[in-house]
Amino acid sequence: MKHTFWTLTGILIFIAVIFFLLIPVSRVLLGSFQIEEKGAWTLQNYKTFAIYRTYWISLSNSINVSMVSSFLTIIFAVPLAFFVSRFNIPGKSYIIALSTIPLMLPSFIAAFVWVRLLGRSGIFTGFIQSLGIPFESIYGLGGVTAIFTMQFYPYVFLMTLSAFNTVDESIEEAGRSLGTGPVKTFIKVSMPLVLPSILSGALLVFMTATENFGVPMIIGEQKPFLAVQAYMEFTSEIGDHPGMSYALSVVLILVTMTSLMAQRYYLRKRNFIQSARGRPLIKELKGWSRRIATGYCFGLVLIPLIPFFVVLLISFMEMRGPVIHPNFSLQNYIYAFSNSARPIFNSYFLASMATLASIFIGVPTGYIITRRGAAIGACLDLAIMLPFTIAGTVLGIALIVMFNTGFMVIAGTWMILALSYTIRKMPFIARSSSSILYQLDPSLEEASISLGVTPMKTFFKITIRLMTAGIIAGAILTWVTTISELSSTIVLQTPGWSTMTVEMFQGIISDDMGMATSFASILIVSALIPLLIVMTRFKDEKSVLL
């Protein structure tokens, strides 16, 4: 029996990956060894990198801030996961639901609001200083780290939580019965079992933080960061050969790629598949200890949501430039809509196109990875890891290089934005599809085939049908994260195709508070409604969240 249909599909996807991702990124790589278009090969850009302190500092800032953020997320989120998993904390499902929100909303909105609250002239800054606390403002490396921690802790929390939930009770009991106390058992038995999940979560934090553009741009102040620097060099040198920007991009890719490799190497022999027969026992806390644990959990989950709540609130206030007047007003929305509702449409349209494309490519990719195994599956699995390691700004730059000239000129059209979103989000759909498929017994498909239905028809009649709920949930979440995308949008933005995130970003940079808050609110609502649908309607499809 020849699997012509799937072989062909696999090859097509692979060609797409090569054409839309590998070649553009390779051109950035090659370009980093030139100082002018079609110039001679040289290490000049890297020499410049080595000579100028700014570049070095941007590298160390990016790495340090990302590492400290990952570390802090572990410090805060692991106890949270442990409490939710093992103690009788009330409202657990709310904690889990609320914790997913920061992942869905743009981090630069948080940065922008924290500046309003704790910036040099922030609402609370003076108050804190009057208490005698030596606090200047949230600007700088500490602020960036704090916001990354608040924004990305759910990666560690959700992964660790599911790991804690699957540590078989009997394994811990076995530890206890062999004579170790509860604390020692936890450290010696449970911890090693959940450590891979904690580190996987921390790696996601590291990579997302490293590639983040908006937060350091807004509150990093004069502190250089790689992702920002690559963008700056690119926009300031356009027309010429942006070799320096390429070199920075390559460095950025090296950082993320190295961390991914390190994690894969570590996890290679530590895949502890747990088959939890009994869920772990919930320990009943009483009195103050329960109150403290509950307070910790809700505090941790709610504090990162403050900025989004604040934005919704102040978007209904009167504003003149950066100054807020505490009167209720719809002026910001009227202004935003009368100016143009186009960015809203653009965001929706681009996200929808990218989501459709991601499903169209990602679902078959997930299928090939899970079901077709062997060589092509492994190749595709590796290929879809790549977008994770390529920062949004770098991808934007690479796509412009590739599609600015040549036989497919789509730079400057909406298509390049949709393409970039598809490249960035397709792996998530592929991932979630393959994890749904892992749980789907292959003999269902074989049964259908044995009853006389072709493999291709079986895919549509049985496989897709059984995956639908998961795919829809995944698609909604993809859509939500796509309308929040900034880092590649900012590079690829084209006249007439400005998105909500771009408008917001411009508003923030140019101190147009009305513009920024109204679009931020629309975006938050646009994200929360679908998120709510997923949480209520697709409760069983939690696997798609990560």
Next chain:
Amino acid sequence: MAGISIRDITKRFGKLAAVNQVNLEIEKGEFFTLLGPSGCGKTTLLRCVAGFLNPEKGQIYFGDHRVDGIPTHKRGVGMVFQNYAVFPHLSVRDNVSYGLKARKIGASEQKDRTRNALSMVRLEGLEDRLPNQLSGGQLQRVAIARALVIEPKVLLMDEPLSNLDAKLRIEMRGEIRDLQQKMGITTIYVTHDQEEALSISDRIAVMEQGVVRQVAQPWVIYTKPGDVFVARFIGSTNILQAEVVESTANAVVVRSGSVTIGLPSDNEFRLKRGDSLQVALRPESLFFSDSNKTLSKDYWPLNGKIARYEYLGNLAKYEITLSEDLKILVTDYNINPTQIRKTGEAVTLYYPLAQALIFQEDLLK
């Protein structure tokens, strides 16, 4: 309906030959079982017949029709899976009529055949249920009805009962056998459960490491196992490594350590003094008797001590020490509750010479 001919089939996974040059002729209407321990290649062979796997070598025929190379969906096989594989999103009725729809069979005929199939497996009245409202046994009935309703040329069953509890398993295997007899459909049944295989099959192929060790009727497999592996795998057996002491037309006597063992003289081996061989003795062919009572020369006596015993209600199992380094198992079906034998008791055992089986294999291989 057709017989199945498997000719010289080899299927490799990497370097390992999961199925190695297997030849089997399965007759029309026969209930044929592939039996073996896990990893012996029985499921691989079944999946080659189904078309889910492509053998590297060999041919498969359904009747005169060569089917290897034909994709599964065109082979006309009915398949029943270990985990039922009942489509969870379809009702019982839609599950059963799934294959009929694929064959573009008219609505009224579809309805009739579905109803017949469901009544055959005694599921009338459950047509509109969804699979998650059914028990394990009912799910397996749906799977069987679904496989039979398309009137397949052959029926393939991959450990269909292994997910059911012990009592239901025994009930269902009777039903499967009855259905197969009624429809007269050529069936290949895969199992690792020897009792199931013995009870259900017309013939059994015992497999090990990708190779068929013996093909025969159940009683032949049990009483005349083809080799030591089959003897060990089917039921329990005492295998004694021994050396020939005496071999004449009237008597064959061998020695295992310090124990002397008699063998039937009408065996097909040409045994010489000093030859090494294996003797297989079923635990139930040994029985206790008084040492001073002499039986006919068709029986051979063994003296020993009871090392361990297990009382199991309808039978008792003993481990008997014959010499320092030789213990054998004995199953006693005629237990006298007033006379339970105790550990350490000296006993004399007899076995019919004809039931001592001889093998000459290089066991170190």
